[in-house]
Amino acid sequence: MGLKEKILTKSLYVFHLSSGSCNNCDIEIIDCLTPRYDIERFGMVLVGSIKHADVLLCTGSANKMTVPLIKKLYEQMPKPGFVVAFGACGASRGLFKDSYNTGKPLDEIIPVDMYIPGCPPRPEAIMAGLLKLIGKLNSKGKK
Amino acid sequence: MKMDELLKNISNRFGNNILHINKKSEKRAYIDIYPKDIKDFVRYMFKDLSCRFDTASGVDDFDSLEILYHFSHDPSGITISLRAILKDKQDPHIDTITDITRSAWWIERELHELFGIEFNGNSDLRPLLLPDDWPKGVYPLRKDFQPPKRDSRKE
Amino acid sequence: MSHHAHIPIGPYHPLQEEPEFYKLVVDGEKVVDVDVRIGYNHRGIEKLSESKSYDQSIFLVERICGICSSSHPIACCQALEDISDIEVPERALYIRTICQELERLHSHMLWLGLAGHFIGYNTVFMWAWKYREPICDIMETVTGNRQNYAMHKVGGVRRDIEKEHVSYILKRLDEFTKHLTMLKGAVLDDPVLHERLKGVGILTKEDAIDYAAIGPVARASDYDIDVRRDHPYGVYDRVKWNVITQKEGDVFAKAVVRILEMFESVSIVRQCLDKMPEGPIDSNPKDIPPGEGIGQIEAPRGECFHYIKSDGTNSAVRHKVRAPTYMNFPTFRETVIGETISDATIILAAIDPCYCCTERMLIVNSGDKKVMDVNELIRLSQEKTRLIKDKYKAI
Numbered sequence: 292m293g294l295k296e297k298i299l300t301k302s303l304y305v306f307h308l309s310s311g312s313c314n315n316c317d318i319e320i321i322d323c324l325t326p327r328y329d330i331e332r333f334g335m336v337l338v339g340s341i342k343h344a345d346v347l348l349c350t351g352s353a354n355k356m357t358v359p360l361i362k363k364l365y366e367q368m369p370k371p372g373f374v375v376a377f378g379a380c381g382a383s384r385g386l387f388k389d390s391y392n393t394g395k396p397l398d399e400i401i402p403v404d405m406y407i408p409g410c411p412p413r414p415e416a417i418m419a420g421l422l423k424l425i426g427k428l429n430s431k432g433k434k
Numbered sequence: 435m436k437m438d439e440l441l442k443n444i445s446n447r448f449g450n451n452i453l454h455i456n457k458k459s460e461k462r463a464y465i466d467i468y469p470k471d472i473k474d475f476v477r478y479m480f481k482d483l484s485c486r487f488d489t490a491s492g493v494d495d496f497d498s499l500e501i502l503y504h505f506s507h508d509p510s511g512i513t514i515s516l517r518a519i520l521k522d523k524q525d526p527h528i529d530t531i532t533d534i535t536r537s538a539w540w541i542e543r544e545l546h547e548l549f550g551i552e553f554n555g556n557s558d559l560r561p562l563l564l565p566d567d568w569p570k571g572v573y574p575l576r577k578d579f580q581p582p583k584r585d586s587r588k589e
Numbered sequence: 590m591s592h593h594a595h596i597p598i599g600p601y602h603p604l605q606e607e608p609e610f611y612k613l614v615v616d617g618e619k620v621v622d623v624d625v626r627i628g629y630n631h632r633g634i635e636k637l638s639e640s641k642s643y644d645q646s647i648f649l650v651e652r653i654c655g656i657c658s659s660s661h662p663i664a665c666c667q668a669l670e671d672i673s674d675i676e677v678p679e680r681a682l683y684i685r686t687i688c689q690e691l692e693r694l695h696s697h698m699l700w701l702g703l704a705g706h707f708i709g710y711n712t713v714f715m716w717a718w719k720y721r722e723p724i725c726d727i728m729e730t731v732t733g734n735r736q737n738y739a740m741h742k743v744g745g746v747r748r749d750i751e752k753e754h755v756s757y758i759l760k761r762l763d764e765f766t767k768h769l770t771m772l773k774g775a776v777l778d779d780p781v782l783h784e785r786l787k788g789v790g791i792l793t794k795e796d797a798i799d800y801a802a803i804g805p806v807a808r809a810s811d812y813d814i815d816v817r818r819d820h821p822y823g824v825y826d827r828v829k830w831n832v833i834t835q836k837e838g839d840v841f842a843k844a845v846v847r848i849l850e851m852f853e854s855v856s857i858v859r860q861c862l863d864k865m866p867e868g869p870i871d872s873n874p875k876d877i878p879p880g881e882g883i884g885q886i887e888a889p890r891g892e893c894f895h896y897i898k899s900d901g902t903n904s905a906v907r908h909k910v911r912a913p914t915y916m917n918f919p920t921f922r923e924t925v926i927g928e929t930i931s932d933a934t935i936i937l938a939a940i941d942p943c944y945c946c947t948e949r950m951l952i953v954n955s956g957d958k959k960v961m962d963v964n965e966l967i968r969l970s971q972e973k974t975r976l977i978k979d980k981y982k983a984i
Contacts, residue, residue: 311631311632312630313630313652313654313655314654314656315652315655315658315736315737316655317655318656319735319736321718325715325718325719326715326716326718326719327719327722351630352632354630354631354632355565356565386637386648386649386652387633387634387637389581389637389640390581390633390634390636390637391574391581392564392631392632392633393632410652411736413735461820462671486798486801486803488801488885488892489894489896489909489915489916491896491907491909493898493907494907502896504896506820506885506892508814508819508820509819511820513883515883535799535800536799536800536919537799537800537916540918562627563627563631564631574633574636575636579636581633581636
């Protein structure tokens, strides 16, 4: 693992994108910022611009109108960057896979590094998922 | 006002222009009308009876299209739905009601893009929900449109 | 010489980027025109519902919106029950009412936090979301999950409220009420907030009626409608509660309505837990005959309307869903024109757009005009509050 990745694991900057979600996942993500769960004590921060982000957290079932946006944001994300597919919709489009307005699943649009399943995933699951990502990065570096 | 009194007021006002009244219960009634009379009915419901416009729902009956305009009379807890059947499925037309109440602004745009219904007098029928590159003439909520069942292993 | 600029207005949630489709045209500092194009959350649920069984549809509509996660299933169940007047046992009606009111509590608290964030009161944001947690815990005790409850079915509910849980629920409600009273004082008695929010984004009663506005947006403009009282369902006609209205129609009035409604909701839940009779929770209907049915309920944002047409099979011929924000969103145009850019985000937030029930928006910028994104707009809004605060400190 290069120096960049090592520094990343100390403090992940997360950019949250909703590609047509029902909001449950988005609320649980913001819930992680609040005092009860407080994701900031792990150094994780939600940022407002993709250019500052290390992690692209993608909720929603990749609605057709958002597909070009997802690709554009992935290209703009500075590398090394990681993609987390959030919730049942992020993993496989969930209930909406047969809809006329839903395209391919997220992992066929951009490469995904981690899935956090659930509908919605609990804040504890979100933190566990992101900490696992850090663990994965750390163990990659040790090889 | 009870349901019978409301229905009597509507019958007295419109007489033979009503095709059929289905009083389902003390809270629900469905009134079949001619599409050409929609403006008069809506004006009466909205202005004279002070009903609130809930929404309009389109239904594809295979050989015709149907629009149901749902109105709530809040003081009495009654919901009355006006049914207008558009027999020409190739070119369905009905008058707009956005000049009577602006609450129909969005629903007419939605019915236009999802069913292909033209609203005479409404110049703002831009797409509301579907992507810009959605093919013209394809109306998702019509019965002849079936999205393909997907097996994501094959995609 | 004035020139018109197109300004991007951020979506409700400040951390998203989207292509342009909401135009806010400004002349200097004032908003002159506004136009919206939605569609980023359109998942084709009405069409999907036609290919699912009724039981599956109820799970599907739960995911229309995370916050109205109890409202849409209840409205859907009521529409199906309306088709052939299916009886619902009394205990199930009480449980449905309790779920509804708990959802109202967590939704209004969530709104309070987000509105606080938009005007720069980040402590209100953190505390409102922290004190919302007891409600999520109660929901988890009652239904098994913090969101997406999977609680409702045609003819009743799926899970009962155990006797052992009642005292736990009452204890958490006491805790919640204490914090709510504190937040109410902090928000409603603050002179800075009075100056910041009063007179901003006024929706007149005539416009509220013409746009058929619903929920707290309508009630804040003296339009006295509430589905719980007008088209009673559940057990709202068996417990004592008040409909909260305000006359001014501005952002402050909308905040007052929501905060006072929370107190009413707590009272309704307490009365329901007290009066709930023993008995079955499910009438086990066997099939849905052909016909049409309508379900109307008061979601936290307003009236949620479902229409279902059935042909006797196990799937709907047509399932129309009309979420509350669909009617309230167009009022944004009325309330924001003539206001300043720094108030645009809070006026939008005051409608409490369930932006997945309806949509999100972002704006184009054209030509050589300045581009402002959502973070900039929120910063402007927070800056305006800071200036007012400084003025009060200097007094």
